[in-house]
Amino acid sequence: MKLSRFGQKFAGESGIVELMDDLGTALNENPDMIFMGGGNPGRLQQVEAIFQQRLDDIMDDPRQRHSLFGIxxxxxxxxxxxxxxxxxxxxxxxxxxxxxxxxxxxxxxxxxxxxxxxxxxxxxxxxxxxxxxxxxxxxxxxxxxxxxxxxxxxxxxxxxxxxxxxxxxxxxxxxxxxxxxxxxxxxxxxxxxxxxxxxxxxxxxxxxxxxxxxxxxxxxxxxxxxxxxxxxxxxxxxxxxxxxxxxxxxxxxxxxxxxxxxxxxxxxxxxxxxxxxxxxxxxxxxxxxxxxxxxxxxEIVSLTRDYVTPFYQQRAQQTAQWLREKLGDVPFHIHKPEGAIFLWLWFEGLPITSQELYQRLKKRGVLIVPGHNFFVGMDDDWAHKHECIRVSYAQDAAIVKRGVEIIAEEVAAAYEDR
Known part of the structure; x- marks a missing residue:
């Protein structure tokens, strides 16, 4: 198959393609995979109920239903x-x-x-x-x-x-x-x-x-x-x-x-x-x-204020504390969690690259995202780029806690193997 320059670029491999492919493939191959890599939001029952009611209202109204599907x-x-x-x-x-x-x-x-x-x-x-x-x-x-x-x-x-x-x-x-x-x-x-x-x-x-x-x-x-x-x-x-x-x-x-x-x-x-x-x-x-x-x-104001923000803030604080407890004396830093649904971890002097750590964790049933993918527009050889990973804390708390335990085990093993 002969591809144009556009085809070669957009049909090829990339960080975002790898991430989204992993989300789909890993779920099919391992239904117990712990997803701490993608950007899927957490499930908030109160928010889902609001959208469910709105969808029911639309489906009960022929005019709105036609506008949704038919034009x-x-x-x-x-x-x-x-x-x-x-x-x-x-x-x-x-x-x-x-x-x-x-x-x-x-x-x-x-x-x-x-x-x-x-x-x-x-x-x-x-x-x-x-x-x-x-x-x-x-x-x-x-x-x-x-x-x-x-x-x-x-x-x-x-x-x-x-x-x-x-x-x-x-x-x-x-x-x-x-x-x-x-x-x-x-x-x-x-x-x-x-x-x-x-x-x-x-x-x-x-x-x-x-x-x-x-x-x-x-x-x-x-x-x-x-x-x-x-x-x-x-x-x-x-x-x-x-x-x-x-x-x-x-x-x-x-x-x-x-x-x-x-x-x-x-x-x-x-x-x-x-x-x-x-x-x-x-x-x-x-x-x-x-x-x-x-x-x-x-209502979007109260929805975010009462449900969305508190959920993620509490989960960010809890996950950061689990990481401190499990990583122990490993030379690590957590970027100050000020928002979003991820924690950014920096393992100072990590003996392996974040890509290799990603592969090891994937074999253990945990998906994270290696940090070098995120330094868009930087072509230098800054070692820091390969010492960081992104982890999501949006899944069920027990699942996130187990993921943190496995991450800590693999990181500790990497330092011990030096």
Missing amino acids: YQSPQGDKEFREQVASFLNKQFGWSLTGNNIAISNGSQAAFFVLYNMFAGDMGNGESNAIHLPLAPEYLGYADVGLSDNFFTATRPSIELLDDRLFKYGVDFSQLDLGNHTGAMCVSRPTNPTGNVLTDDEISHLDQIAREKDVPFIIDGAYGLPFPGIIFTEAKPHWNDNTILVLSLSKLGLPGARTGIIVANEDIIQAYTNANTIVSLACGTLGPALAKELFKTG
Whole structure:
């Protein structure tokens, strides 16, 4: 089979392909596999009950049922839903949005494919622009979405060691240089994989730099503000005319509905909509239909505040404590858990690579994600990249605890084998 350059790139192997393939294959081969690698949200019965009731209401109404299954939506997304999202954001934060500032995508991954390639790659004048990631490590799902080579650049973070086996990455503004070939700058907040929440001051400074360079500032809020609100520290949502805020319904408990929400100025929304028409033709209807009333009534605020945030905060604290107990004297650090649904572990001086540790754990029935995949845009040989892993704590507590025990056993064995 002879593939084009596009085919070779997108049909080949990558970190995100390996991750998603493992999720499917491992479940078929070992139903007892402990999944601490993927981004599936935890199951919250109260939240599921809300969506179940909403789905029942839709199915009982012939008009809504037909709208859900029987017609195409606009490539920009359901108009009523977009207006409700805009109204909700205006009421909560004093923003000046209309439905024309909102677009819906079939998952935020699809949104980033379009957005990134709108601003980076071949610029048609013999030059290429890149997406800059000012705080590595970043989401591995970004790594392979570019249609051209050298699609990302990144700034190595500063590292602050904290008490209680914790550490924290920070934006190293002394090293941050967008250069003349940056098409956009992007951060996730909270950061996937580390759970780092950039401070309001860091966000403000990055916004200022983006404006000075006249490039969009993209914020991936899939885990963050204002929903699903998986943030355990003080932070304010950020948006302005130069910001593209990408949100998602997945971590509310609807990953299968594949619903991303883009908030941007009208020119960017129109450009995105045109591209999305070619790529997707239309937007899915399930996510907006299930969430529409949540935005209309404002119930999405209490849903996140009362159920989603407390669940993950408690689980993060518990899992971090299990790790401290089980890892003992192993030279390890946990990135300060400020949000998202993962813990980021740094095993200082790890005698094997994180990829080898991943393979050993997989044989033991535990799936994690090796850390080197997340240093998108960094081509140097920084040893730190191979000493880190990402673990999810979203599954049942007993399962997570058993996974922690196995991780601790394998890590201890690796140090003992030196």
